[in-house]
Amino acid sequence: MSALAYINGNYVDLSKAKVDALDRGHIYGDGLYEVIAIENGQLYQIDEHLERYEQGAKEMLYENHPSSSNLKEISQNLIDKSKINKGMIYLQVTRGTAPRAHAFPKPQKPNVFLFVKELADPNDTQKQDGVKTTLVPDERWNRCHVKSINLLPNCFYKEKARQEGYFEAIQVDNSKITEGTSTNVFGIKDGIIYTAPYGSKVLRGITRETILKLAKQENITVKENFITVENFLNCDEVFITSTTIKLLPVKQVDEVSFSVNEYETTFLLQEKLEEYIEDECN
Incomplete structure (x- = not known):
């Protein structure tokens, strides 16, 4: 059953x-x-x-x-x-x-x-080629660190993304990236990982925390700072994480495309995450 x-x-x-x-x-x-x-x-x-x-x-x-x-x-x-x-x-x-x-x-x-x-993992195409995302306003309440079943804004923009052919909607609060409707969001610039800090607008994602730990083990610098939309769109690499998707590279944010075939840190962390899960569950 x-x-x-x-x-x-x-x-x-x-x-x-x-x-x-x-x-x-x-x-x-x-x-x-x-x-x-x-x-x-x-x-x-x-x-x-x-x-x-x-x-x-x-x-x-x-x-x-x-x-x-x-x-x-x-x-x-x-x-x-x-x-x-x-x-x-x-x-x-x-x-x-x-x-x-x-x-x-x-x-x-x-x-x-x-x-x-x-529940199956994302398909190999998504894991290797990346997914498309769109920017939307963050209209949620100010206790997003609580995993409440109040998810109407998330559902609304997830549906908007789906209708427009995007995998995920990335939320923006006062010109700063917060998180996706069901994911945490990361940008990489000059080898440094940027992600919004845990707090009233950002959930303490379990996979997010694992990625931060793995990045530290690989001596990758992480800055838990809000990043502006302008800086986000100028990142070298972008990826999203959650319990169900694990880690997926982002190949597009609205009309801005990223060269996923040149991603290094994202795919390193994707590999390390898969190894971590295997070690934990064997």
Whole structure:
């Protein structure tokens, strides 16, 4: 069974996983989520994802939410039951079901929902030749470091990108690059990697953190600074990262093209990331 879910204590077929209409995630988008990769039948970097979940739950004043150890056990059970070797776990915790009111319910009884699915890596063409991206305004709230299920601006611009033939939309706040709709963004100029600093406008991406660690190991200078659109478009190399795409080179940002065949640092980090994942999951 590959379409397997967990909902509030029960393992069911994904099509049968239901929550109440008054779930605050449904009414208000009052929920947190994580996407965890499955590599070689193992949960990859789940501890890092759950640490971020705990930080988000603390900031959003969640009470009685499931512990990291509990969620880790459920995630492992989903893998064991589904027999999926390569894929993802989607994890969502909302503040729970309660009469509709803006103030938080007392007591809080969170709804817990996870599901597992097979998921392939990006194809070789994307990994080698790169993807096209477009610049869009960053219209999100100022707690982007919290992985909230409130994703309407991200969805809107991801769809705009799709309709216009782009793989990803890269967001711009006051002429500065923040992040993609579902990715972290990096530019390389004169051998130095630039990426926006983690904070209110940038999620602490798990793959982002791994790339920064790998770059340090390779003695590559990294500057966690906001980069202007002008400087970004003048970079020698551009790439994006996330749990599901890992690392993809960018060959185009709107009308500006990049010579992916001349990329060196991007492909070095792509190789080192694949080696890192293999080492962690064997």
